[in-house]
Amino acid sequence: MSEPEPTTSQPCSHPLLSSLPDASPLRSMSRDQLQDVASEIRDVLCNLLATRTAHFASNLGVVELCIALHCEFDFRHDRLIWDTGHQIYPHKLVTGRYHDFPSIRTRGGLMGYPNPVESEYDLFMTGHAGCSVSTAVGLRSGDVLSGNADRRTVAVIGDGAFPSGIVFEAMNNAGELEDDLTIILNDNKMSICPRVGSVATYLDRLRSNPYYTGLKHEVARLLDHVPMFGDPTERLLAQMKEGVKAGLLGGMLFEELNIRYVGPIDGHDIPMMRKYLAMVREMKGPVLLHVVTEKGHGYKPAAEDPVFFHTPPAFKDDRGKPVSTASSGCPPFTLHARDAIRRQMADDKRVTIITAAMCQGNKLEPIREQFPDRFFDVGICESHAVAFAAGQCKNGMRPIVDIYSTFLQRSYDQIFQEVALQDLPVVFMMDRAGLTGPDGPTHHGIFDIGYLRVFPNMVIMAPGYAGEVDLMLAKAIEHDHSCAIRYPKASALELDRTPDEIVIGKSERIREGRDGTIVAYGAMLDQALAAAELLGDDLDVGVVNARFVKPIDREMIRETMAGDKFVVTLEEHVKMGGFGSAFLEAAAEERLDTRKIHILALRDEFIEHGDREELLAEHGLAAEPIAATCRAAANLQPISLQ
Ligand SMILES: Cc1ncc(C[n+]2csc(CCOP(=O)(O)OP(=O)(O)O)c2C)c(N)n1
Ligand SMILES: CC(=O)[C@@H](O)[C@H](O)COP(=O)(O)O
Numbered sequence: 001m002s003e004p005e006p007t008t009s010q011p012c013s014h015p016l017l018s019s020l021p022d023a024s025p026l027r028s029m030s031r032d033q034l035q036d037v038a039s040e041i042r043d044v045l046c047n048l049l050a051t052r053t054a055h056f057a058s059n060l061g062v063v064e065l066c067i068a069l070h071c072e073f074d075f076r077h078d079r080l081i082w083d084t085g086h087q088i089y090p091h092k093l094v095t096g097r098y099h100d101f102p103s104i105r106t107r108g109g110l111m112g113y114p115n116p117v118e119s120e121y122d123l124f125m126t127g128h129a130g131c132s133v134s135t136a137v138g139l140r141s142g143d144v145l146s147g148n149a150d151r152r153t154v155a156v157i158g159d160g161a162f163p164s165g166i167v168f169e170a171m172n173n174a175g176e177l178e179d180d181l182t183i184i185l186n187d188n189k190m191s192i193c194p195r196v197g198s199v200a201t202y203l204d205r206l207r208s209n210p211y212y213t214g215l216k217h218e219v220a221r222l223l224d225h226v227p228m229f230g231d232p233t234e235r236l237l238a239q240m241k242e243g244v245k246a247g248l249l250g251g252m253l254f255e256e257l258n259i260r261y262v263g264p265i266d267g268h269d270i271p272m273m274r275k276y277l278a279m280v281r282e283m284k285g286p287v288l289l290h291v292v293t294e295k296g297h298g299y300k301p302a303a304e305d306p307v308f309f310h311t312p313p314a315f316k317d318d319r320g321k322p323v324s325t326a327s328s329g330c331p332p333f334t335l336h337a338r339d340a341i342r343r344q345m346a347d348d349k350r351v352t353i354i355t356a357a358m359c360q361g362n363k364l365e366p367i368r369e370q371f372p373d374r375f376f377d378v379g380i381c382e383s384h385a386v387a388f389a390a391g392q393c394k395n396g397m398r399p400i401v402d403i404y405s406t407f408l409q410r411s412y413d414q415i416f417q418e419v420a421l422q423d424l425p426v427v428f429m430m431d432r433a434g435l436t437g438p439d440g441p442t443h444h445g446i447f448d449i450g451y452l453r454v455f456p457n458m459v460i461m462a463p464g465y466a467g468e469v470d471l472m473l474a475k476a477i478e479h480d481h482s483c484a485i486r487y488p489k490a491s492a493l494e495l496d497r498t499p500d501e502i503v504i505g506k507s508e509r510i511r512e513g514r515d516g517t518i519v520a521y522g523a524m525l526d527q528a529l530a531a532a533e534l535l536g537d538d539l540d541v542g543v544v545n546a547r548f549v550k551p552i553d554r555e556m557i558r559e560t561m562a563g564d565k566f567v568v569t570l571e572e573h574v575k576m577g578g579f580g581s582a583f584l585e586a587a588a589e590e591r592l593d594t595r596k597i598h599i600l601a602l603r604d605e606f607i608e609h610g611d612r613e614e615l616l617a618e619h620g621l622a623a624e625p626i627a628a629t630c631r632a633a634a635n636l637q638p639i640s641l642q
């Protein structure tokens with residue numbers, strides 16, 4: 001295939017794709033036409049995605065797999081789950097969304113993940129890794145029970161997501177139920193970073209078997225002569241199982257779990273994949289088809305550097321000219337967090353760092369190089385990460401668990417039982433705590449205050465500006481109970497001041513004000529200061545950097561609410577269970593006039609994808625609407641509780 005070089009985001013000619021009302025015409029296309037469809041998909045992906053941040057390499061890698069699947073199944077009737085969902089772009093392009101595709105990951109446009117609102121081809125809105133096999137086992141069970149057993153069910157899962165504990169829970173169940181089910185393991189040797197762990201090593205061994213390395217054409221030839229339905233397929237499998245016994249084939253791990261293993265096969269060979277898919281489609285019971293693909297296939301730079309090209313920033317402009325990928329402006333909180341972690345690890349040999357496959361996103365690569373013995377990438381296994389940290393902590397280490405706020409939800413029970421209940425001083429660095437922009441509802445980290453605040457002894461803090469990150473982490477490491485530090489995917493405000501000493505449960509006053517106070521939690525400090533400036537001479541508003549939601553600073557609450565003053569609280573979190581809620585609870589307990597409190601937080605709804613600033617503004621969390629809230633609050637007559 002000739003490699004599409006990103007040149008322009010102007011509409012190119014894609015005669016086949018643009019004429020697809022849905023995926024059904026693919027089934028009657030010739031081999032050459034299907035190959036042309038693959039080229040058109042790559043052309044769209046390379047041209048459009050080069051100009052915006054999007055999942056690039058994963059999508060290039062599944063083009064042929066996607067086409068072959070839609071040729072052999074009808075997923076308006078049959079069931080298809082793409083694990084995680086970040087590799088769903090080719091699927092969107094062949095299921096009637098070609099014309100809307102340029103809107104992908106923009107406000108009001110197509111989502112970068114499956115979305116049932118967009119298409120009957122998408123069943124679940126997902127973005128978190130690992131659940132596809134469970135969902136597929138359930139879908140199949142539902143079909144069997146409801147008399148729809150003629151429908152086929154397919155889960156496609158990547159090798160990065162595959163070692164998630166829940167996948168093994170699902171296989172355990174599937175092997176016992178024995179319902180018909182196709183699990184496609186898309187093995188590209190990569191998670192976001194190179195995959196890790198002993199399952200990865202096992203997959204490497206499977207890839208080295210002779211059927212893949214030497215005999216795949218022989219198998220293809222054999223398949224050419226085998227009718228695809230009924231007993232002959234079973235006979236072929238029996239032959240292959242003989243191969244297993246002879247040491248030619250692998251997959252015994254799955255076979256022992258009562259899941260038939262077939263493969264590995266070349267995931268870029270459409271005709272070969274169609275044959276295998278037609279075969280496994282007719283097999284009884286659960287089957288795992290091992291497909292080998294190349295992440296970034298068809299665009300050399302992406303295939304050579306799939307880590308950078310997992311979600312690269314825009315690297316070409318509208319006319320196809322290379323643009324700089326270096327970020328401008330103040331460094332993000334993530335970088336300050338990384339530097340703070342590095343300092344703690346250098347100073348204290350008890351400190352370890354644990355990531356669940358997000359080394360790249362958390363910018364931890366230099367730490368991985370510098371402290372290989374105290375750096376742990378456990379794979380996409382967040383619940384294990386937390387319980388593992390608890391174990392290390394019990395034995396005297398000071399683990400830092402660095403997990404995105406939304407993915408930490410996966411470990412809720414381990415936070416409860418293994419950490420909080422034991423009162424172990426595990427430190428949680430909750431990156432992406434806030435609106436994550438184009439990733440959308442599955443990735444916004446907007447529930448963590450609520451889900452952590454309920455645990456006794458837990459300390460929860462958030463830096464308002466860059467200079468605090470290091471100090472907060474140092475305080476957390478020194479503290480004897482579990483601490484969580486939350487910060488968003490955003491540039492960290494740089495303030496020209498020496499931060500007050502960090503005292504657990506104490507806030508920091510940044511600006512005095514006569515008429516009222518804005519109390520900002522975390523990165524909202526930026527907006528609070530901007531709003532106070534906007535109010536200028538109209539209203540003299542103070543600004544407090546709350547720092548802690550638990551324990552909350554009651555002295556600050558009493559002070560800010562003294563006299564006639566109003567308080568506006570700000571947070572990048574849902575209102576329920578958030579900072580404003582905690583403020584209100586404490587104020588009520590202090591018998592203060594809670595009518596003077598105005599909580600600005602995210603509305604009680606799942607928030608779609610879009611630009612972070614745009615979304616914040618829509619939720620009243622930009623300087624203008626905050627200032628407007630202050631003006632309204634100032635006009636209210638304070639009513640005494642007495
Ligand atoms: C629970 C959870 N943890 C982490 C992530 C972040 N994440 C998204 S894709 C990905 C790598 C997935 O690798 P794989 O399944 O092999 O897919 P590939 O990109 O290689 O096609 C990771 C770690 C996530 N989406 N969900
Ligand atoms: C699919 C997925 O979950 C990740 O790839 C995520 O999109 C990464 O987000 P960041 O770009 O914020 O690291």
Ligand SMILES: [Mg+2]
Nearest residue numbers: 158159160190
């Ligand atoms: Mg992979």
